[in-house]
Amino acid sequence: MLLFRSEQHVDRxxxxxxxxxGGTLSLQxxxxxAKEWYGDRLSPDWRPKxxxxxEAAFARIGLEGDFWKLSV
Numbered sequence: 701m702l703l704f705r706s707e708q709h710v711d712r713x714x715x716x717x718x719x720x721x722g723g724t725l726s727l728q729x730x731x732x733x734a735k736e737w738y739g740d741r742l743s744p745d746w747r748p749k750x751x752x753x754x755e756a757a758f759a760r761i762g763l764e765g766d767f768w769k770l771s772v
Contacts, residue, residue: 701730723767732761 704710707724714721725733736757740746749757751770758768 723762723763723765725761729761729763733757733763736761 702713704713704724708723710724713719718723737749755770756770
């Protein structure tokens with residue numbers, strides 16, 4: 701994960717390093733994703749999220765676009 705100051709900073713970095721722009725999320729979205737993804741990890745009933753569950757979590761957090769789609 702890389703942290704950037706702005707969308708323009710992301711664009712400059714991608715251009716400089718000749719990398720395609722991937723998914724971006726705010727710090728708030730990152731925190732929400734961490735809580736959603738790992739919040740129940742220590743539960744004895746924990747199981748990995750299915751593709752549909754993961755995509756639903758991304759949608760609840762507002763992570764949209766092709767980068768966040770796991771199903772084909």
